[in-house]
Amino acid sequence: MNEARLIQLSLAIFLFYVLSCTDSSETRAQYAEVMRVEVSGDEQNYSFSVTLKSPDTGCEQFADWWEVITPEGDLIYRRILLHSHVKEQPFTRSGGPVEIEKNQELIIRAHMNTSGYGSVAMRGSVADGFKKVILTRDFASSLEKKAPLPTGCAF
Secondary structure, eight states, rough: OOOOHHHHHHHHHHHHHHTTTSOHHHTTSSSSSEEEEEEEEEEEEEEEEEEEEEOOBBTOEEEEEEEOHHHHHHHHEEEOOOOOOOTTSSSEEEEEOOOOOOOOOOOEEEETTEEEEEEEEEEEEEETTEEEEEEEETTGGGGGGGGOOOOOOOO
């Protein structure tokens, strides 16, 4: 195999790998993204204000919760969203109390009623703040069936 052909083949393999590891904008449009996390309160009694961007279309497709989990995938807190936010994007909803320590490492992520968990989440702690992280879609996916769960959609 000549050198030019080897370079072409290497480039093709590299591009295939890069493209298969990234979300297309079409795919990302199906999922809710956590944009910002703000926390107030005291240890063992925090309130979280979480800003989401989601492709809500009404009750047939909407972000139905955000949650606070451990890096190991244990559910600490879930804020159920009772309706779609078609005309309010991005939107912020608060919840709590969340019983954690200020240095406890957490992940905050969102869920869509149609497509499940998105990959854009926030990771950090109350003490150090939260930064964007990309999760695999199957990370702690078993939590999808764990209570509390939404019982419907108001509008």
